[in-house]
Amino acid sequence: MSSGNLRVTGGPLWAGPGMFWPSGAVLASDGVVVYAGDAALAPPLPEASELDADGGLIMPGLINAHCHAAMVLFRGLADDLPLDAWLNQHIFPAEARWVDERMTEVCTRLAVAEMLLSGTTTVGDSYFCASGAARAYEQTGMRAVLAQGLIDFPAPGVPDPAQGLAVCREFVERWSGVSPLITPAIFAHSPYTCSPRTLGEAAALREDLGVRLYTHLAETASEVAQSAETHGASPVAWLDELGLLQRLDAAVHCVWLAEGEAELLAQRGVAVIACPGSNSKLGSGWADIPTMLADGCVVGLGTDGAASNNNLDLFGEIGLAARLAKLRTGDPASLPAEQAVDLALAGSAAALGLEEKVGRLEPGFACDLIVMDLSAPRLTPLYDAPSHLTYAASGNEVRHTVVDGQVLVKDRQLTCLDLDQAMASVRELAARVAGG
C-alpha cells in the first residue's frame, strides 16, 4: 500500500457514469481515495503531494481485463493469416522457442509502459512463465491480476503438461501476499486445449487457494462446431454439463454464444471479457455485448495480446465495442458512450474480482486514476466527456497515470521504468525472433 497523501485538482472530474464535476478534486491517503467530487467542497488534506490536472479530465484508470502482456514481442510478426496458420505456423512455434521467464519479464515491462502511458492502471494478464511478468509488475507498480497459464500440451516453462497444476499452485503460492497490487490467479487455456480432468483440477485448485479461474470460451465458430461434434454440446453447455461453468470466474471472448447462453453465464456468475480488437482482426466474429448486458452479464473489456490486436490501447477497444454494438443492432443508441467506457471500468473490475477496489473514484476505492489532456485538437471542443472518451480519444491523450496513489506517469513520462531501456531490450529479442 502506498503511503502519504495525494491531491489531484485543476480539471473536470468524471468519476464514473453520472458522476461529473466541472471542477473536481480527488484526495487520497495511503493509496485510498478519501474524497472525490467538487473541488470547492474538498476537505483539507495535510502534507499532500499535489498533482495538477492543468485543465485535463480526471477519471478512473482503465482496466484491461484480458491480455497476454509479454506477447508484445510478437506484435506484427504475422498478420492477415488464417487463424490456424497464424497459431500453428507462427505464434505457437515462436512461443515454444522464445518464451521463458526472462522474456516475460522483459516483454511485460514494455507492455506495462504501453498500458500506463495509454491510461490503463490494472491489467488481467494471463500467460506462461508468469513469475517473470510478476517481477515486471512488482518493479513498476502497475496493478495486475496475473494468471499462470495451464494447457494439456508442452508449454513455455511447463515442458511436461502433467506438471501444469503444480506450476499453477507454485506460482500462486509464490506471489500471494507479496504485493497488494498483484493478485495471482489461474488461466486454463480453453475447453478444447484442456481436458475435463484438467479443468476440474484447476477448479479445485481455484477453491483450495481462493484464487480466480479464467478461460477462453466460444471464441470461434469452428471451436463451437468442434465442440458440438466431440461433445454434442456447445462449449458453454458442455462446461455446464460438467458442473464446471459455475466454478469459472470469467470467460474470455464469448463471440459465439447460443441463444440463452449469455443468461446462463450470468446465472452461473461467470463474467464475460470481450476483446473486440482481437476478435475482429482474427476474423473470429464479435461478442454481442448489448444482449449480454440485457441478460444481466458482467462484461469487461480486454485487448488480448499484442500479436492479435496489435496495440494495448484500451480506448481503441472502447470505441470499437461501441461501434460494433451499433453495427450489430443497426441502432446508434446501442451501447452509448458512458456505458461503453464503463465496460473498461466497472465491467472489467468485476470480471477481475476487483469491483470494490477499482473502476470508480469514490471514497474507499484505490486511487487509480488518469488525467486526459483536453487540449488535444481531437478533443476540441468539449461538450460531453464520455462521448470524447468513446469516440474521439486515444490513449495518447493520457497525461498522468496514478496507481495506488503513486504517480507512475507524469506529463507523459514514465516515472517507474526506463522506457528506452525497456524498448531496447525487446528490440534485441525481436532481432533474434526475426532472425529465426
Next chain:
Amino acid sequence: MSSGNLRVTGGPLWAGPGMFWPSGAVLASDGVVVYAGDAALAPPLPEASELDADGGLIMPGLINAHCHAAMVLFRGLADDLPLDAWLNQHIFPAEARWVDERMTEVCTRLAVAEMLLSGTTTVGDSYFCASGAARAYEQTGMRAVLAQGLIDFPAPGVPDPAQGLAVCREFVERWSGVSPLITPAIFAHSPYTCSPRTLGEAAALREDLGVRLYTHLAETASEVAQSAETHGASPVAWLDELGLLQRLDAAVHCVWLAEGEAELLAQRGVAVIACPGSNSKLGSGWADIPTMLADGCVVGLGTDGAASNNNLDLFGEIGLAARLAKLRTGDPASLPAEQAVDLALAGSAAALGLEEKVGRLEPGFACDLIVMDLSAPRLTPLYDAPSHLTYAASGNEVRHTVVDGQVLVKDRQLTCLDLDQAMASVRELAARVAGG
C-alpha cells in the same frame, strides 16, 4: 508550387505497397519528388533543406477522401441517437444557426490542425460556405479538393435553394487557379435531398467547369427502401436510369449496394469513398470493401465529419476498414495491411482525381509525406511497417508532416498555424452552441 529543395533521410522508407527501403531518402525540388528510394543511392541535391526522420518511418501522407471539416464544431454535441433525431433535432438546426463563412474558416483551421498532426496531407472536404474553408486551406498550405455543397433545401450561405447552382459556380470560379493546392469541386448532397433536375444541372456544371462532382449514396437501409418506394429502384440504379451515374466522380458511403452495383459503379467510372467510422457509429452499416475491390472499384477512405466519427485520424479508419473486412468475410486474410493502408493512399487519391499527384512517393509525385515515430511503445518491436500502420499505429505517432515540399508539422508542432489560437476560437463558438 513550393520553391527550393528538400531532403528527407534518416529512417526507413515505405513509399507504397511493395516499396520498402530500410534506409530511405526522399528528395524533392520545388515541391515535386525527384528521388525516393535507397538513401545510399540518392543523387546529390544542392542547397537542400534537411528533414531528419531520426529513425522514423518515411511514408506518403494520408488522404482523407471525404470530410466535412468545419463540423469539428459539432464534435460530440449529440451522439448515440437514432439517425433521424441526430440529424433533424441536432445537426441540421445547429448548422442552420451557426454555419457561415467565418465559422467554416475558423473551424476548418482546427480540422486542418488535427489532420496535419495525425498525418493527413490531402483532404476531400465538402461543405457549405466553402469559401471560408478555402481560406483556411490557403492560409495553412494543406492540400484540398474542396467542394461547395448543393441541396434542395435552404442551407447555410444558400437561403434560397434556387441559387444553389449559382453559388457552386461562383465558388468554383472564385477558387480556380488561386492555389495549386486547392481544387474546387461540387458536392450534391444526395439523391434524396437533390432532385433529378438539381443533379442533372450539377452534372452539367461539372462538365462546363471541368470539376469533380461528389454525392452521398446508399448510406442507410432506409434510404434504399425509400428510393425503392419512390422510384422503384435503388439509389444507384436510379441514378443510372437517369444517366447521371457516369457523370459522378465519386460516391460516398455505398453501404447498401445491391448485388452487381459495385461492378456497375466500376463500369461507370465512379469511385467509392468508404467511411467506416461514421457508418458504424451511426449504426448505418458497413461498406463491403473486399467485394468492391474484387469488382474493380476504386475505393478511398474518409473520416466523414467529426460530428459522426468523432475524430479525423485516418489511421483509425484504416484499422477499422481492415477489421470490418475480416468480420464480414470471417477471413483474417481479407483486406491485408498493405491493401488497407493503400485505401487511404492510391484509393483516396484516385477518388479525388489526384492519382498522378499524391498517394505515392515516386519521382513526379508531389512531396506530400509524413514521418512516423517508430520509438513509440505501441510500435515496438517492428517486423513489418504496413502491419503497424494498420493495426497498431494512430495519428499520434506522426512526427513530421510535409505538403508540397513544405514542412507543416515539425517535431509534432504545427509550423503553419497557431494551434492554441485555433482551438480557442472554436471553443468560443462552441460555448455559444452549448448555450443554445
